[in-house]
Amino acid sequence: MNEPATAIEAAVAASPLHQLKDELDIVIPTIRNLDFLEMWRPFLQPYHLIIVQDGDPSKTIKVPNGFDYELYNRNDINRILGPKASCISFKDSACRCFGYMVSKKKYIFTIDDDCFVAKDPSGKAINALEQHIKNLLSPSTPFFFNTLYDPFAEGADFVRGYPFSLREGVSTAVSHGLWLNIPDYDAPTQLVKPLERNTRFVDAVLTIPKGTLFPMCGMNLAFDRQLIGPAMYFGLMGEGQPIGRYDDMWAGWCIKVICDHLGLGVKTGLPYIYHSKASNPFVNLRKEYKGIYWQEDIIPFFQQVVLPKDCTTVQKCYIELAKQVKEKLGKIDPYFDKLADAMVTWIQAWDGLNPTSASFSNGKTG
Amino acid sequence: RTLRAGKLTERVLKLFIATGKDEVFSLIQALNIQVTVTPVLPTRALRPDLTSFMNEWRTIFSRFHLIIVKDPDLKEELKIPEGFNLDVYKKPDIDRVVGTSTSTIFSGYSCRYFGYLVSRKKYIISVDDDCYPVKDNKGILVDAVAQHITNLTTPATPFFFNTLYDPFTEGADFVRGYPFSLRSGVQCALSCGLWLNLADYDAPTQALKPEERNSRYVDAVLTVPARTLMPISGINIAFNREVIGPALLPSLRLGGEGKFRWETMEDIWSGMCVKVVCDHLGLGVKTGMPYVWRNDRGDAIASLRKEWEGVKLMEEVVPFFQSVRLSREATTTEDCVAEVANVVKEQLGSKDPMFARAAKAMVDWVKLWKSVGSSTSSPGA
Numbered sequence: 229m230n231e232p233a234t235a236i237e238a239a240v241a242a243s244p245l246h247q248l249k250d251e252l253d254i255v256i257p258t259i260r261n262l263d264f265l266e267m268w269r270p271f272l273q274p275y276h277l278i279i280v281q282d283g284d285p286s287k288t289i290k291v292p293n294g295f296d297y298e299l300y301n302r303n304d305i306n307r308i309l310g311p312k313a314s315c316i317s318f319k320d321s322a323c324r325c326f327g328y329m330v331s332k333k334k335y336i337f338t339i340d341d342d343c344f345v346a347k348d349p350s351g352k353a354i355n356a357l358e359q360h361i362k363n364l365l366s367p368s369t370p371f372f373f374n375t376l377y378d379p380f381a382e383g384a385d386f387v388r389g390y391p392f393s394l395r396e397g398v399s400t401a402v403s404h405g406l407w408l409n410i411p412d413y414d415a416p417t418q419l420v421k422p423l424e425r426n427t428r429f430v431d432a433v434l435t436i437p438k439g440t441l442f443p444m445c446g447m448n449l450a451f452d453r454q455l456i457g458p459a460m461y462f463g464l465m466g467e468g469q470p471i472g473r474y475d476d477m478w479a480g481w482c483i484k485v486i487c488d489h490l491g492l493g494v495k496t497g498l499p500y501i502y503h504s505k506a507s508n509p510f511v512n513l514r515k516e517y518k519g520i521y522w523q524e525d526i527i528p529f530f531q532q533v534v535l536p537k538d539c540t541t542v543q544k545c546y547i548e549l550a551k552q553v554k555e556k557l558g559k560i561d562p563y564f565d566k567l568a569d570a571m572v573t574w575i576q577a578w579d580g581l582n583p584t585s586a587s588f589s590n591g592k593t594g
Numbered sequence: 595r596t597l598r599a600g601k602l603t604e605r606v607l608k609l610f611i612a613t614g615k616d617e618v619f620s621l622i623q624a625l626n627i628q629v630t631v632t633p634v635l636p637t638r639a640l641r642p643d644l645t646s647f648m649n650e651w652r653t654i655f656s657r658f659h660l661i662i663v664k665d666p667d668l669k670e671e672l673k674i675p676e677g678f679n680l681d682v683y684k685k686p687d688i689d690r691v692v693g694t695s696t697s698t699i700f701s702g703y704s705c706r707y708f709g710y711l712v713s714r715k716k717y718i719i720s721v722d723d724d725c726y727p728v729k730d731n732k733g734i735l736v737d738a739v740a741q742h743i744t745n746l747t748t749p750a751t752p753f754f755f756n757t758l759y760d761p762f763t764e765g766a767d768f769v770r771g772y773p774f775s776l777r778s779g780v781q782c783a784l785s786c787g788l789w790l791n792l793a794d795y796d797a798p799t800q801a802l803k804p805e806e807r808n809s810r811y812v813d814a815v816l817t818v819p820a821r822t823l824m825p826i827s828g829i830n831i832a833f834n835r836e837v838i839g840p841a842l843l844p845s846l847r848l849g850g851e852g853k854f855r856w857e858t859m860e861d862i863w864s865g866m867c868v869k870v871v872c873d874h875l876g877l878g879v880k881t882g883m884p885y886v887w888r889n890d891r892g893d894a895i896a897s898l899r900k901e902w903e904g905v906k907l908m909e910e911v912v913p914f915f916q917s918v919r920l921s922r923e924a925t926t927t928e929d930c931v932a933e934v935a936n937v938v939k940e941q942l943g944s945k946d947p948m949f950a951r952a953a954k955a956m957v958d959w960v961k962l963w964k965s966v967g968s969s970t971s972s973p974g975a
Contacts, residue, residue: 349731372912373824375786375881376793376808383810385803388796388855389825389862391908404757411758414770421767426758428765430814437822442755443771477771496757520774527754527773 247361249274252335254357255327259283261290264341269294271345271355275337278327280305283319300326312580315573320466322475324446328453328460329578335364336457337450342505346408349429359499360403360450363433367397368493370438377432378495397435401456401492402483405448406430407503412445414473414520415513422509433497438488441530444480448501451483455492457582458542459483461574463567470563471522472515478567481530486545489535518561525560529553543575550575643673650726652677654737661709663688665853667701683708691966699955702851703828703858704844710835711967717746718839719832722855725886728790731811741884742785742832745815749779750878752820760815760880779817783838783877784868787830788812789888794827796905797856800894815882820873823915826865829855830886833868837877840927840963841868845955848903849948854892859904863952866915871930874920907948914942928960935960 254272256262257280265272269292277297281289285301305326306313316326321340328336337357346354366380372394379386379395386395411426436442451460459482462475487494533552539545554568644662648655652675660680664672666688674682688697688708700708706720719742728736748762754776761768761777768777793808800806818824833842846863872879918937924930935956942949 373818373822373881375788375824375827377812381810383806383808385793385795385799385806387825388794388799388827389859389865389908390796391912392905393909394912406757411767412770413767414772417767417770424765424767426765428813430759430812431810432812432814436755437819439821440755440819442757443769445757445770473770480771496755516770523771523773524775527776 247358248335249276251333252276252337252357252361253278253327253331253333255280255324255331255336255338256341257282257321257324257327257338258289258341259287260341262292262341263290264344265292265295267344271357275357276333278331280324280327282321282323300330308581309577312573312577315461315464315570315577317462317464317466317469317475320469320472320475321446322462322465325460325462325475325479325574328457329574329581331453334452334454335361335450336453336460338446339449339501340447340503343407343447343501343503346500346502348431348500354499354501356405356448356499356501357450359433360405363403363495363498364400364450364452366400368400368435368495369394369397370435370488370493373437374434377434377497381433398491398493399452399455400435400495401452401487402444402494403450404442404444404494404496405450405499405501406497407445407447408500410503410506412447412503415509415516416520418506418509418512422506429500430497433495436484436494436496441481441484441527442494442496444476444483446476446479447503448499449476456483456487456542458575458578459486459546461546461571464563464570470561471518473512474516474519474523477519477523481526482546482549485530485533485535485549486542489539489545490542518563522560526557529556543579546575547572644723645673645675647723647726648675648678651721653735654727654739658739659715661713663700663705663709665702665705666697683712692962696958696962699844699958702853702860703855704847704860706828707842707844710839710842711963713835716834716836717743717832718835719743720828720830721886722829722888724889724891725789725830726889728811728885728887730885731813736884736886738787738830738884738886739832741815742787745785745880745883746782746832746834748782750782750817750880751776751779752817752873752878755819756816759882760817763815780876780878781834781837782817782880783834783872784826784879785832786818786824786826786865786879786881787832787884787886788882789827789829790885792888792890794825794829794855794888795894797894798902798905800856804894811885812882815880818869818879818881823866823869823912824881825862826868826879828861828864829888830884838868838872838927839967840931840960841871843867843931843956843959845959846948846952847955848907850903856892856894857904859907862904862908863911866911867931867934867956870915870918870920870934871927874924874930875927907946910942910945914938928964931956931960 252275254275255278259282273294277295279289279297279299281299281301285303289299291297302318305316317323324338337360348354372390374390375387376384378384409425460479463478465472465475484494535545535548539548550568550571553564557564656678660678662680662682664684666685688700710718719739730736754772756772757769758766760766791807842864844860846860848859851858869879918934920930920933924933935953938949939953943953
């Protein structure tokens with residue numbers, strides 16, 4: 229039931245008019261070919277792709293025919309950003325955030341090249357992008373937990389006791405999807421349970437409450453670039469850095485603190501994709517090692533962050549956050565000093581490439 | 595007792611071992627049975643006949659001790675089928691234990707609290723009498739009791755959200771990025787189940803969508819994060835009485851409180867108190883499975899008039915509880931409840947006499963719990 233679905237006529241026939249195809253970019257980091265897109269063709273072909281090629285820029289990435297895309301390798305990143313390119317990671321999928329910066333669209337969907345179409349329990353192929361769009365276009369409810377999960381889902385609603393004044397909800401900035409088959413475990417857990425597969429299809433989307441942090445995985449993620457884009461920096465990972473596999477985590481903690489401050493929502497749950505490739509746990513362990521210790525300090529830091537009231541835009545929030553990272557985490561390791569600087573560089577680079585939408589106020593689009 | 599019932603299954607044996615002691619669990623049923631039929635709109639006639647309810651639950655309930663509390667306002671005799679290990683409490687019993695003046699707090703849905711008060715067991719599972727066992731997505735009958743107990747006997751994780759939901763469930767774990775120091779979790783004090791068919795909607799929602807039935811079976815249990823509040827429904831819940839008993843309390847009674855769930859807010863109010871107390875004491879609250887099947891009952895439109903009061907109340911109640919901060923000196927559940935009562939009186943008492951009465955009821959309840967509840971309530975973990 230949980231094998232990857234093949235591209236079927238039925239899926240194409242069943243899918244509605246492709247929503248937001250002129251307002252959404254799909255960002256894919258890769259070092260190999262993009263054959264996995266064949267399986268996604270019925271759902272993703274109408275959309276524009278931004279491919280961020282990591283690693284050796286002289287290599288040619290094969291993109292299946294019929295997809296409309298722009299591709300950036302390291303040479304392009306260096307050319308476009310000049311010295312600011314230092315904030316974009318090399319030899320790590322964290323480089324994908326360059327794609328967010330260079331996009332001109334309102335929405336981003338990002339997916340890894342080892343993620344395939346999953347099937348729901350009835351055997352139907354899941355159109356992950358369609359679900360992400362549903363999540364982003366319907367409100368979030370971070371101020372009070374709804375026990376029936378997403379009240380805007382079909383067949384559900386707010387339960388007894390849910391205040392009516394909170395039922396309009398807030399704008400959704402991020403939609404965090406999940407994975408069947410290979411779960412997103414850290415290296416120690418992978419080593420202890422190498423055979424564990426996620427076969428549980430949980431038919432729910434829910435808003436992560438205000439004040440609660442979560443581990444955000446970048447494998448199957450969508451967001452409103454205009455609402456939260458500048459905070460989606462995936463940090464300094466990979467070559468020359470002491471840490472890896474914490475890029476999406478870092479971004480997740482930053483965006484959640486900022487979304488909480490600005491009154492924006494973050495959803496998690498559906499859609500599922502089928503994650504096919506388990507990365508090498510020993511390689512992962514070496515990458516994550518420092519992170520596993522550092523996160524014990526990083527989490528309390530984010531839990532206690534208070535952003536001043538005059539931080540009314542994402543950029544202002546992010547710069548303030550960078551300042552606090554330097555002050556409070558700098559003492560753990562000089563890496564955090566570098567990271568704080570890179571966070572500022574990122575914002576400068578973002579504003580440089582996106583001049584007209586430089587300022588957003590709480591939840592309103594630029 | 596279990597051996598007498600001939601029901602020592604391997605699963606039950608595992609539960610005994612898991613608790614570490616020879617503790618058996620109590621089951622309370624709140625009986626809120628309508629005597630009259632609403633004349634105007636077509637409604638099913640409800641009688642104090644528990645036969646079908648108990649028979650449907652028999653395979654699941656029969657190995658446990660049951661406490662049945664009869665709504666003191668209900669005049670007719672109860673009909674209870676044979677073959678259960680149970681204690682039944684009626685108005686004379688309630689009067690005897692708490693006195694005739696106090697027994698009024700146990701009218702309607704609140705009669706279940708009397709059962710919580712007199713039980714001497716560690717765990718309590720409480721299900722409304724219009725709920726039946728449900729089948730899961732694979733067609734297997736859901737043992738709601740076993741699921742509640744699993745929820746209560748595995749740790750909760752309120753300080754950081756796990757995107758794969760309950761990490762202690764089979765086939766799941768903590769995801770990458772989850773701090774290791776938070777992976778042992780905290781004790782789970784409360785387990786909130788859900789409902790298929792007639793979900794616990796308020797009257798306006800149900801009146802607007804009369805055909806809507808909940809058919810989505812969400813295969814998950816998750817911990818409600820610390821400082822996050824939610825409407826805790828009393829229809830299908832379970833809790834650790836030793837740890838959190840006094841915090842489930844009959845206190846807020848609507849002026850027009852009626853005999854249908856749509857016409858009450860007592861459980862929602864109690865649930866807010868429980869969550870605030872759990873957050874303060876570092877205890878966990880889980881929500882999700884188990885599901886029960888809730889039968890159609892009552893008329894949402896008729897209840898609209900009565901429940902409107904409750905709906906408006908929540909606008910005050912929610913921000914209030916979100917702002918409550920308990921003192922460091924409150925280290926037991928009783929102390930916490932007493933402090934909440936105080937804050938209710940100070941901040942809400944003047945807004946509506948209902949709140950002032952609720953505050954007093956909370957104080958009285960703590961006293962009652964201390965004298966009648968008698969088993970020592972240990973401070974939270």
